[in-house]
Amino acid sequence: MARFRLSDPAKADLTAILETSEARWGIAARRRYRALLAAAMRRVAAEPAGPTTLGRDELAPGLRSFHLRHAGAADPGGRVTNPVHVLYYRAAAPGLVEIVRVLHERSDPVRHLDADEEW
Secondary structure: OOEEEEOHHHHHHHHHHHHHHHHHHOHHHHHHHHHHHHHHHHHHHHOOOOOOEEEOOOOOOOOEEEEHHHOOOEEOOEEOOOOOEEEEEEEEEOOEEEEEEEEEOOOOHHHHOOOOOOO
């Protein structure tokens, strides 16, 4: 069974994303986005090198990215129509993916990812 874990920076990213989502669009939107994020994390854990992922070795060896628009999940409360975040992750061990960061699609990942940092 494929698993994932979150780095400390990714945990902080998720907290900020969900707080912003609730503040701007309400609790129902926060729940929908949380469900989408969870679906995306499960998907990259199940298929880390899937066809909708990108190798990002230019940022750090073994790093990959996955845009939430490819997650295709919705909770019973509705669908997220315009997800704007990207998961950055790597294989941490066989069967384990580490989500390193969750960044806005317009963010420059170079500014938020340190190739020498141990996530």
